[in-house]
Amino acid sequence: MTGLGSLVRLALRRSRWFYLAWVLALTSVVPLTAAAYEQIVDPGNADLLIATMTNNPTMRAMLGPPVDLTSAGGFTVWRVGTFVAAMSGIMAVLGVVRSTRAEEEDGRTELLRSGATGRHAPLVAGVLVTLLACAALGVAVAASMTAVGEPVAGSVAFGAGLALVGATFAGVGAVAAQLTASARTAKALGLWTSPRHTP
Amino acid sequence: MNAIELQEVTKRFGRTTALDGLSMQVATGEVHGFLGPNGSGKSTTIRVLLGLLRADSGTARLLGGDPWSDAPALHRRLAYVPGDVALWPNLTGGEVIDLLGRLRGGTDPARRAALLERFDLDPTKKGTTYSKGNRQKVGLVAALASDVELLLLDEPTSGLDPLMEAQFRAVISEERGRGRTVLLSSHILSEVEHLCDRVSIIRSGQVVESGTLAELRHLTRTLVVAELAAPVPEGLATAPGVHDAELDGHRITCQVDDTELGQVMSRLSALGIRSITSTPPTLEELFLRHYDESGR
Ligand SMILES: Nc1ncnc2c1ncn2[C@@H]1O[C@H](COP(=O)(O)OP(=O)(O)O)[C@@H](O)[C@H]1O
Ligand SMILES: [Mg+2]
Numbered sequence: 503m504t505g506l507g508s509l510v511r512l513a514l515r516r517s518r519w520f521y522l523a524w525v526l527a528l529t530s531v532v533p534l535t536a537a538a539y540e541q542i543v544d545p546g547n548a549d550l551l552i553a554t555m556t557n558n559p560t561m562r563a564m565l566g567p568p569v570d571l572t573s574a575g576g577f578t579v580w581r582v583g584t585f586v587a588a589m590s591g592i593m594a595v596l597g598v599v600r601s602t603r604a605e606e607e608d609g610r611t612e613l614l615r616s617g618a619t620g621r622h623a624p625l626v627a628g629v630l631v632t633l634l635a636c637a638a639l640g641v642a643v644a645a646s647m648t649a650v651g652e653p654v655a656g657s658v659a660f661g662a663g664l665a666l667v668g669a670t671f672a673g674v675g676a677v678a679a680q681l682t683a684s685a686r687t688a689k690a691l692g693l694w695t696s697p698r699h700t701p
Numbered sequence: 702m703n704a705i706e707l708q709e710v711t712k713r714f715g716r717t718t719a720l721d722g723l724s725m726q727v728a729t730g731e732v733h734g735f736l737g738p739n740g741s742g743k744s745t746t747i748r749v750l751l752g753l754l755r756a757d758s759g760t761a762r763l764l765g766g767d768p769w770s771d772a773p774a775l776h777r778r779l780a781y782v783p784g785d786v787a788l789w790p791n792l793t794g795g796e797v798i799d800l801l802g803r804l805r806g807g808t809d810p811a812r813r814a815a816l817l818e819r820f821d822l823d824p825t826k827k828g829t830t831y832s833k834g835n836r837q838k839v840g841l842v843a844a845l846a847s848d849v850e851l852l853l854l855d856e857p858t859s860g861l862d863p864l865m866e867a868q869f870r871a872v873i874s875e876e877r878g879r880g881r882t883v884l885l886s887s888h889i890l891s892e893v894e895h896l897c898d899r900v901s902i903i904r905s906g907q908v909v910e911s912g913t914l915a916e917l918r919h920l921t922r923t924l925v926v927a928e929l930a931a932p933v934p935e936g937l938a939t940a941p942g943v944h945d946a947e948l949d950g951h952r953i954t955c956q957v958d959d960t961e962l963g964q965v966m967s968r969l970s971a972l973g974i975r976s977i978t979s980t981p982p983t984l985e986e987l988f989l990r991h992y993d994e995s996g997r
């Protein structure tokens with residue numbers, strides 16, 4: 503893995519705004535949903551609202567059975583958890599492809615590989631940076647959940663779950679990038695395998 | 702020892718045979734021209750040498766190692782400039798030069814500065830703002846600023862203006878003086894003609910000719926225009942080694958095989974020469990003959 507350090511730094515440099523935008527966008531959804539819960543559900547109408555949501559067949563079909571709607575955290579994970587998880591998978595697929603197959607397609611990888619770099623170093627660097635972004639997403643989500651007053655354990659579990667979904671799809675993206683000749687098809691293939699979900 | 706040694710190398714892309722049993726040697730310390738038209742397999746050969754592609758069959762040796770399995774170690778000792786240098790949009794030219802230098806194990810700062818000056822390149826601009834020519838310059842400065850034994854240059858001057866091409870030629874001449882080995886691919890013959898100790902001519906994935914320019918010219922014909930003291934005898938037009946003769950009274954214009962040049966000259970001087978010009982073939986003509994007459 504000769505030259506990996508330089509390649510990781512390069513991939514970070516190339517994709518920092520891309521990941522920053524994704525992580526911020528996905529992270530903002532979470533505390534916004536939690537805050538909305540606090541506004542909608544006041545102690546007076548809580549029981550009724552919760553019963554309505556729990557028994558609504560459409561919502562159950564789309565979002566799965568709720569585990570705990572009595573807390574903002576439980577509501578948030580139920581309402582947007584799957585969506586954010588799916589999006590983190592999409593971020594990872596697009597991220598890996600953009601720093602591997604797309605770079606190769608544009609002829610930049612060839613220049614790097616003419617230096618003293620291992621044959622697989624560009625791929626490994628791309629995947630590492632995506633994993634880093636997934637971890638950052640997990641940490642950001644856990645922190646924002648804790649910040650809006652949710653218990654630490656649950657917040658961390660939610661963040662870690664999102665990070666792991668992202669990490670899985672970093673792998674999917676890496677495989678897609680190896681199986682296809684162009685970045686477009688790699689992205690299409692990677693996204694086709696992603697969890698599809700309508701919020 | 703040869704810096705580059707290729708034996709019967711074959712490389713196919715699906716149904717296209719890019720390299721068809723290509724053999725070639727580049728001696729250490731020489732500037733070697735690698736000439737061929739577009740699509741003849743120059744870039745593929747260089748990619749095999751870089752270990753970016755694996756040959757289907759045949760053997761390739763580079764700086765005494767195996768270009769495929771020893772790639773990272775060998776790459777510290779060489780630099781590569783492709784015909785189309787692709788840059789990272791948000792990195793400056795200087796950052797790219799340093800990155801590529803780092804991947805090779807370091808850049809000489811003094812040489813880097815001198816080369817930027819000579820190629821008149823502003824290293825502070827972002828990749829997206831460079832013209833084609835300036836992108837080539839970034840690649841050239843990155844390659845030339847590192848202290849390597851071998852330069853693999855794949856049509857490196859595409860997009861450079863004539864002034865910069867002259868600068869490039871001067872720099873390569875100096876590199877030869879410092880004992881570096883250079884493989885310079887080109888389809889522009891004048892570029893190679895002035896720079897190279899030896900050339901290999903590639904056509905449809907095979908090296909069809911290899912040698913010094915003097916050696917290659919031996920395979921070719923010289924244009925002779927002579928004004929004689931007596932009318933030119935008809936028989937001269939069909940003499941061995943004489944081609945495309947045009948007789949006009951005392952004047953003859955013909956192509957003469959270089960191997961028969963002595964014979965033809967003595968016949969002409971026996972007739973009495975008033976004036977004579979003989980023009981050695983340019984590489985251009987040499988090239989045309991290869992593609993026109995050796996058939997496809
Ligand atoms: N990656 C590739 N996939 C398919 N065909 C290729 C590829 N690279 C080169 N070729 C084909 O191999 C032949 C030689 O190409 P190349 O080595 O680029 O020639 P040159 O550099 O002399 O112009 C061409 O017919 C080209 O189309
Ligand atoms: Mg080429």
